Amino acid sequence: MEYIGFLMFFAVMIGIALVMISLNWLFGPKTPQEYEDYPYECGVPLYDKCAQTTFHQGYYLLGLLLLLFDIEAAFLFPWTVVYRWLGIFGFIEMFLFILILTYGLLYAWKKGALNWQFEREEF
Amino acid sequence: MKTIPVEAYFAVSTALFVLGLLGMIVRRNLVTVLMSLELALNAVNVAFVGADYHMGLVEGQIFALFIIALAAAEAAVGLGIIIAIFRYRLVDSTDEITDMRG
Amino acid sequence: MQVNQPIEAVEFPRLDVFIPELIVLITAFVIFTLDLILSSPMKRRILPIITATGYSLSLATVILLNKLKGDTFYKSFTADHLGTVVKTFEILIALTVIVFAQKYYSSRNSFYGEFYYILSFTLAGAMILSSSYNLIVIYVALELVSIGFYILTALLRNSFISKEGAFKYLILGGLSVALASYGAVFMYIYAGSLDLREILSYKGEDQHYLILGLVLFLIGFAIKIGAVPFHFWLPDAYQGAPTPVTALMASVGKLAFFIPIVRIMPLLREEFSDVWIITVGIIAAITMIYGNMVALVQKDIKRLLAYSSIAHSGYILAGIAVTEVIGLKAVVYFLVVYTIMAAGSFFVIALLERMGNWKNLLQDLSGMRFNLPFLALSFMIYMFALLGVPPTVGFVGKTLVFMALSFDKLWWLAIVMIISTGISTGYYVRIVVLMYMKDKEKEFSLKGTNPLEIISLTFLTLLTVGLAVMPELILNLINSASESLFLR
Secondary structure (H helix, E strand, O other), rough: OOOOOHHHHHHHHHHHHHHHHHHHHOOOOOOHHHHHHOOOOOOOOOOOOOOOOOOHHHHHHHHHHHHHHHHHHHHHHHHHHHHHHHHHHHHHHHHHHHHHHHHHHHHHOOOOOOOOOOOOOOO | OOOOOOHHHHHHHHHHHHHHHHHHHHHHHHHHHHHHHHHHHHHHHHHHHHHHHHOOOHHHHHHHHHHHHHHHHHHHHHHHHHHHHHHHHHOOOOOOOOOOOO | OOOOOOOOOOOOOOOOOHHHHHHHHHHHHHHHHHHHHHOOHHHHHHOOOOEEEEEEHHHHHHHHHHOOOOOEEEEEEEEEEHHHHHHHHHHHHHHHHHHHHHHHHHHOOOOOHHHHHHHHHHHHHHHHHHOOEEEHHHHHHHHHHHHHHHHHHHHHOHHHHHHHHHHHHHHHHHHHHHHHHHHHHHHHHHHHEEHHHHHHOOOOOOOOOHHHHHHHHHHHHHHOOOOOOOOOOHHHHHOOOHHHHHHHHHHHHHHHHHHHHHHHHHHHHHHHHHHHHHOOOOOHHHHHHHHHHHHHHEEEEHHHHHHHHHHHHHHHHHOOOOOOOHHHHHHHHHHHHHHHHHHHHHHHHHHOOOOOOOOOOOOOOOHHHOOOHHHHHHHHHHHHHOOOOOOHHHHHHHHHHHHHHHHHHHEEEHHHHHHHHHHHHHHHHHHHHHHHOOOOOOOOOOOOOOHHHHHHHHHHHHHHHHHHHHOHHHHHHHHHHHHHOOOO
C-alpha cells in the first residue's frame, strides 16, 4: 500500500490533463481548416501532408549547424573541471575558442543559413 | 569487482570498425556511407577510452574528444557535399556518381 | 598524465617557434572577417593581396627564424630544420596557388571568398603537420588539411565532377584518418604516451601492439598519399578539383602527408627495420609499377598527371624504406623538388584550361609549340623533370633515391624503380612529341595572362633546373636537417 500516493498522483495528473483538454474543446475558438488534421511540423509551415517524402534541404542545413555547435561545446566540459587551476591563461584560451565559434555563427548568419522559414511548397 | 580486460574493449571496437568498413563498401546510399565512416571513427573512440581505463591515464580521452569534434566537422562537410550533389542531379546513390572513369 | 594527479600551474607556452603558423592563422581570420564585411567587387581585389601579404610575412619569418629549435606547447609542437625546409616550400607553393587561382576562378565564373581562408587554414594545418611528434596534434592537423582539401575540391560552381571527386576524397580520406588513429590507439596502449619519440624509444615486453599500430598508421597515411592499393580516390579528386587546388593537393598536400612517416624513419629501432622494409618496400614497388602502367592509357591530361603523382609516391616510399641518413636525405630532397614539378605542371594546365575550346585531352596538346611556345617549353621541362632527364631536379632526386637503395642493398626495389621509370618514358615522351613534333589540330590562343602568372611559372621552371644544377642550394640545409634528426 505504500504506492498509494503514487497512484493518486497519477490519477490527478490524468484528471488535470483531461480537464484541460475538455476546457479547450468547450471554450476554444472553432475554425475548421484543412490544416487541422495534418501532422504538426514544429512551427514551420506545412509543406508535405503525408510526411513521407524527403525532408526539405533546409533541415539538413540546420541539422548540420546544430551538429557543429553542439559538438564543439563538448570542449567546454573538461575546461570547467580544471578551470580553477588554469587561471587567467585558461580563461583567455577558452575566450579565444568561443570567439572562433562565434565567428562560425556569424558566418552562418551572414550566408543566410539561419533564415529557416522555407518557402511553402505546393501540395 | 571483476575488471574487464582491455582486449574486450578492443574486440568491441574492432567489431564496430569492421562494421563501419563493410558499410562503406556495401551500402549505396551516400548518407549511409557517411554514417558508416562515423561508425568507424567512433570505434576508435571506444578503443581509446578502453585503453585509458586500462592504464589509468587521460590522454586517450583527450584524443577521443578531438575525434568526436573533428568527426562532426567532417560529417558536416560531407553532408554539405551530399546536399550539393543532390541539388545538382537529384541522386543519392554511389552508383550514380561515376562521371569520371579511366 | 595519471588520473587524480595534482594539476600544476599552467605556464605560458614558448611562442617564438610558432610564429609562422600563427601568422598564417591570423591571416586566415583577417580574411574571414573581411569576407563577411566587404562587398563582392572589393573582395575580388583585396582578398588575394592580403592573403599573399600574410603568406609572405610567414615565409620571411620561417627563413629568419631558421636557427630556432625546440619544443613548445608541452612538447606537442617541435621546430627543427626539417620543418623549416618543408614549410618554406609549402608557403612558396601556396603563394603561387593564389596567383593562378584568381584568373582561373574568374574564367569559370565562380568566385568564392571562402577559397582564400580555407586555403590559409589548409596551409596552417600542413605547416603544423610538418613539425609535430604528438599524435593528437598530428591527428588534428591531418584533419585540418584534409577537410580543407575536401572543401576546396568542391568549391567550383557548375561542376558536378568536383562534387563527385570531393565526396570520394572525403570517404577515403575519412577512412584513412580512422585507420591512422586506430594505429595510434595501439601505439598508445603499448607505451602509455602519445608522443612518437617516447613511443618508439619505449622498450616494452609485448611489441605486437607497436607493430600493429605502426602498420595501421602507415596504411592510414598510405591512403592519404595515394599509394596503391589505396589510391582509388586520388585520380578522381585530382581530376574533379579546380586545377590550382589540384596543384596544391599534389604538392603541399603530398609533402605534408609524407612528413609524419618521414619523422618516424629515424626513430625506428633495428629490430623493426625488417618489418618496415618489407611493408614500405612492397607498397612502394606496387605503387610505382601500377601508377606508371595505368598512366600509359590515360586520355585526360589531369588524370595522367594524377597517376604520375601516384607513381612518384612510390619513388618517395622506396626512399623511405631505407632507414638511414642517406635515405632520409634522398626522401626530403625528392619531396621538396616534387612539389615544384607537380605544382608547375598543374599550373600550366590551369592556364590552358582558361581557353574556351580546351577539353583537357591529350590530343589538344598537339602542336602546342606553334600556338603557345612559352607554355610548351615550360611544360616540356616539367615532363622531363617528372621523367628524370639529367639537367632537372627529377634526375637528381631519382639518383639520390637509387643511391640510398643501393647503400642498403635493396637491389630488388632499385630494379623495380628503374623498370617503372622506363615504363613512364612512354607517356612523358609522348606528351613532348605531341607538343613539338606534331602539327596543330586546333587554334588556341591565351588571352589576358596576368604578368605575375608568367613570373611565377618562370620562377618555378628555373627552380626545376636550378636546384638540379646547383643542388647544394638546398642540399646543405637538408643534410643538416637529416643528420640532426638521426642524432637522437
